Amino acid sequence: MATLQVPVRGKAGGAPTTKAVILVGGPSRGTRFRPLSLDLPKPLFEVAGHPIISHCFAAITRVPEIREVFIVGYYDESVFRDFIKDCSRSHPQISVRYLREYQALGTAGGLYHFRDAILKGRPDRFFVLNADVCCSFPLDQMLRLFEEKDAEAVILGTRVPNDAASNFGCIVSDAHSKRVLHYVEKPESHISNLINCGVYLFSTEAIFPSIKSAIKRRTDRPRLVSYPSSDALDSYLPAGDDDGEKNEVIRIEQDILSDLADSRQFYVLETKDFWRQIKTAGSAVPANALYLMKAFQTQSEELAKPSANILPPVFIHPTAQVDPTAKLGPNVSIGPRAVIGAGVRIKEAIVLEDAEIRHDACVLYAIIGWSSRIGAWARVEGTPTPVREHSTSVVKNGVKVQSITILGKECAVGDEVRVQNCVCLPYKELKRDVQNEVIM
């Protein structure tokens, strides 16, 4: 593997070409997004009126030079068919393809497996976006830094509170040059509060050799020697399904970034804008809030017009029926054909397709599943957590519970019933007050 110090933009006088990859993972990995992922693959779950993945796609479409987008994951082929059709219709100039891994190869392994498709037409560089990230995706700024520094890789980073940092990949960078000096995934001790946002821009000539050498390292030697964190090791070991598969799993975060920091022109773009992961189902509520706020700041036409009973930002699907006496917002999304009765209050919540909220009910910090029904004067409530907070659980009476109340598909809450800090699996009927429970 030869190190390439040659600036990538130099190719044959033409403008450099850029592609994009969205990593969507697969169904077996969606467990943390239960109970919502029981009925819909996480990337297709709608926040702020659009599937999670389409927020990534929208960011990509804002980089005019990108003409080719790959969705990489191990969901069934059919899962993204409609989404891709919609993308082609709205952006005919962009080719969108789904590349299915037949076994989990890891984020880097997947890229390597599909290198021929990605490298076709000899692109100079490509973005990699994790679909479970909610942020403003400042891809143009990453591109600018990439060119300015003649970089081989750019990572998007954000600052988090010190005590939260070790839950993420931590980046040590040179404050002046922005060069990444060191990278550790989920360190045991405090290393930095600048963390990996899960959005990258790689030069094709740098990343594939790096992955290749990681694969080689893996087969040559006991794996993960470069890894200082025993905690990360522990948590990693049981994750593999069997020995055969484990060997092939190569992840960007665990297996590639640390090496890039050592040997490549690797830079970090620190975003001051919002960022958070969409891991648990509850994190869809803050993600919804962040995307809605962004839409509001950019004066999106999609949002409901503010009024005495609409506290912005609020998204109401055109087919939803909302009684004028209902008070909605801030940070509320109402899905298609949902029916919101008189005197209803909804705040910091997502109401999904075909759900019905009867009169005088109150829904706060909650997700109301598809076709669920909430009775009159019922109260479905979670616990407010600061939007900068990255955890979606709270401790109540010494027990860790979900801060967001989530009702799965076709659940029913009786008249006047109160549901607080609960997760309710699909097709359940709640006739009595419940709190701090998972309802099977």
Place this chain on the structure above:
Amino acid sequence: MKALILVGGFGTRLRPLTLTLPKPLVEFGNRPMILHQIEALANAGVKDIVLAVNYRPEMMTAALKKYEQEYGVNIEYSVETEPLGTAGPLKLAERILGKDDTPMFVLNSDVICDYPFKELAEFHKAHGNEGTIVVTKVEEPSKYGVVVHKPDHPSRIDRFVEKPVEFVGNRINAGLYILNPSILKRIELRPTSIEQETFPAMVKDGQLHSFDLEGFWMDVGQPKDFLSGTCLYLSSLTKKGSKLLTPATESFVNGGNVMIDPSAKIGQNCKIGPNVTIGPNVVVGDGVRLQRCVLLAGSKIKEHAWIKSTIVGWNSTVGRWARLENVSVLGDDVTIGDEIYCNGASVLPHKSIKANVETPAIIM
């Protein structure tokens, strides 16, 4: 006839309400608690009523003045300089209670029931002994002092058994008595208990009888029982077809037992009842759901609030989509913010609640 009402202290068990008003003046069924007793006594022909209190009774004197005329009674205040228990106050008021030979009623001020004073007086006269105590049947006598009768007599009391472990009977002292003035000789002017000392002595002499109470009975000295007592009182009014209740034909009345002061305003699309009292000048907004609750004078319930098993204090405000339950008690001039949830919150006067109270707590 004469009566003594044992008022005692300010009523700390009924705080935070009694931080604002002495307990006898707290409205039960939209009238001061003590008025229920004064009215029943007046109807039974009582002319002289002594209120035994151990605090300065100015507030009460002022509040009750007008009722003296209305009911044709003379109310005197017997102020204990130190707490004298339940018997001591009788001795202190000996001058009035002992002025003639007619028997006197003695009442605990916390007791709410259909006061049977006329029948009680007749029964007392008929047996001719020194005293009669009203007894009521309870489901769990083990929590109270139980009255046991002489085997050969239906009403003469044989003994009292305090918190019986084994079943000895289910009739308990209801806190209402009729006594001849002669018993004043049995009491010394010191802190002493009528239940523990005076009555056992009378029982020993075969001088004490019991009288069975018909209908409901409740000691409403604390919020939980105040609410239960309100339910019993309203049910009894319903049974009697009382005009004090709001007719069930009103569209917002649900399940009956609803008492609304004529000056209160009720919004549209409300669902109220069962067991709700709404005091004077209360404003209830649209789409409000009320059940098993007491809204005291001047309180305001904003739109879409949901209230159950709660006492809303005078001039308090409950926000839109707020939810109060599980014996929440709001003192005077409390504000509950919009969308707030209160589970068993006991809120002191003039407080503003801006965050959920999720487990029962006292908000200072």
